[in-house]
Amino acid sequence: xxxxxxxxxxxxxxxxxxxxxxxxxxxxxxxxxxxxxxxxxxxxxxxxxxxxxxxxxxxxxxxxxxxxxxxxxxxxxxxxxxxxxxxxxxxxxxxxxxxxxxxxxxxxxxxxxxxxx
Amino acid sequence: xxxxxxxxxxxxxxxxxxxxxxxxxxxxxxxxxxxxxxxxxxxxxxxxxxxxxxxxxxxxxxxxxxxxxxxxxxxxxxxxxxxxxxxxxxxxxxxxxxxxxxxxxxxxxxxx
Numbered sequence: 001x002x003x004x005x006x007x008x009x010x011x012x013x014x015x016x017x018x019x020x021x022x023x024x025x026x027x028x029x030x031x032x033x034x035x036x037x038x039x040x041x042x043x044x045x046x047x048x049x050x051x052x053x054x055x056x057x058x059x060x061x062x063x064x065x066x067x068x069x070x071x072x073x074x075x076x077x078x079x080x081x082x083x084x085x086x087x088x089x090x091x092x093x094x095x096x097x098x099x100x101x102x103x104x105x106x107x108x109x110x111x112x113x114x115x116x117x
Numbered sequence: 118x119x120x121x122x123x124x125x126x127x128x129x130x131x132x133x134x135x136x137x138x139x140x141x142x143x144x145x146x147x148x149x150x151x152x153x154x155x156x157x158x159x160x161x162x163x164x165x166x167x168x169x170x171x172x173x174x175x176x177x178x179x180x181x182x183x184x185x186x187x188x189x190x191x192x193x194x195x196x197x198x199x200x201x202x203x204x205x206x207x208x209x210x211x212x213x214x215x216x217x218x219x220x221x222x223x224x225x226x227x228x229x
Contacts, residue, residue, distance in 0.1 A: 044219050049215055106217060
């Protein structure tokens with residue numbers, strides 16, 4: 001089955017620093033990857049759609065200068081949280097679609113828990 | 118009104134019970150329906166997906182879609198403690214399969 005990995009799984013950083021989260025599709029090529037944010041006991045909130053080789057499409061209300069997304073290859077997308085603040089603390093999850101299997105399902109990574117102190 | 122409504126639970130059942138999880142939606146453009154299972158502090162795992170109205174079975178899981186009523190269900194037979202997790206429904210409209218609409222998730226607890 002399609003496997004998506006994320007790194008790191010957990011990160012603690014100080015306020016004002018930047019944090020990069022990697023999302024990789026391990027056994028398929030993903031032309032489109034998605035970044036979500038999830039607060040405790042809430043559902044997933046789509047932040048942006050990342051297309052390989054082009055600029056990401058951000059959802060309304062998501063600051064593109066704060067959440068930098070780079071989809072440099074067909075298997076890797078990165079999310080950089082710049083000048084992080086405590087309110088950025090959350091669970092960040094990426095997903096990817098495997099277009100070759102003909103379906104529209106998204107396969108999710110295990111998530112990255114970010115804590116900003 | 119949310120586009121996808123899902124009872125948050127928690128739903129507590131004894132081991133071996135049949136579990137019924139449900140979502141309703143308001144947008145008739147939704148054409149593709151999925152169920153995900155999410156364990157605590159983990160990413161969602163795809164369980165079932167379907168395009169059409171009717172039933173789709175996979176092992177102990179059955180996904181049911183009723184487009185006329187805008188209602189989808191996931192049934193779990195012979196529930197096990199390992200099924201204890203949060204179950205999320207998700208759906209996409211025909212005109213934009215990249216846009217996923219998630220339910221808020223139902224927390225299920227299967228007691229041994």
